[in-house]
Amino acid sequence: MRIRAGWVLLPALACLVAVAIPGPAQASQGSTTAIPVLSAASPAAKSVRTITLITGDKVTVTRGAGGIPGISVQRGLGRTHIGFQASHEWHGTDQHISVVPSDAQALLTAGKLDPRLFDVTEQLDAGYDDASSDSLRLIYSSRSGKSATARSAIQQHGARITHTLDVLDGGSFAPAKRDAASFWKFVTGTQGLRGPLDKLWLNGRSRVALAESTAIIGAP
Template identity: 35%
Template sequence: MRRLLGVVAGLSVAVFGLGVPAAAEVGGQGDVGGSGGRYLGAVTLVTGDRVSVREFGDRLVPAVDPGPGREHVQFATAGVGDRLDVVPSDAWGGLREGVLDPRLFDVAALLRGGYGDGDRDDVPLILPAGAPGVGVALGAVGGKAVAVPKGDVAGFWEELARNRGGGRVWLDGMRRPSLDVSVPQIGAPAAWKSGWTGKGVQVAVLDTGIDATHPDLRRRIAASKDFTGEGG
């Protein structure tokens, strides 16, 4: 398990609720290990700041390059296990108040999830409907999906700070379902060992139906077929 690393430029990490144990290494913004180690990549945050991450044995070490006009901003970092949070000072309040998604600042998870600068050139967000930016309306949550080019995200952050639209700002993230609990619960591993693999068995996939009036589906269904004869 990777040890926790804390880098603070004159402020306590406790400001936004990320505790730093006594074993943490603390230094100025530039005191982040220098060169060497294994380079994991870089990611541009929603604030426009760019964070590079290197791995030194059991430690993840970030180096922060503030966005344009953000040289005055201070950064606090904390991490444990595979998590590494790098949070600019102008985002601490939003995290504390619960209006900013913490995943927006977990740089290790962002890199693993394919949000690094080498993987994509925008920052995908889910915003309240009244927030700045043009995107895809999400009626079910009263919001919209917006992909902000990383070259524009620093300016977008300033605008967003002035008007968040009265709701929470989320990372438009991907969910990866896991079957590690449900499959053993139904005894599938034991069936596989007994030779019941499903080979040669014909399978039909049936859907019990959808609510065509749902805001996310209305006027978006290209075709459907009712096999019940009941019109349901």
């Protein structure tokens, strides 16, 4: 059973913001709860692991008093105006935490971005935390007839294509996390998803959702 236990719009005034994530006993089917804002420097919070999102923003998962997890967000370079929406879902006893920057929401809604790009739990489970990996793990598809243009644009912005995926007219690539904020500007611009690129996925354990992969290969 999937339970969404809380949503919060994080303020965009500070460079570092933090929220607490309620435990399963506080969750109810379809409920929405306010998540209290914590001090980012709270002495009760112990840093666990940090990931860099495709936008260049850093998300740190912390564990405070009583083992209650929390998240803090450090905005990427030049992103002080960006807000964040944090959510968590319970899959049985497993909790998934997601953090979505405000400038990614429209592309997510349009189906241009894989939601797992903002699933903090998914990326930590895959070993993509900043201590373990210095690059983002991505897969792209290109618009019809634009595969060469898309490939060239990605390479021009400093990312090496690691594998070609003909079924997507795309491939996998791994831009450096240190350049993520500037790479995000390319992704959202006319050379990216508003141009030859069609969609971006997290290059995780399940690369493409079954419904999409079935449509791509023409399976019943």
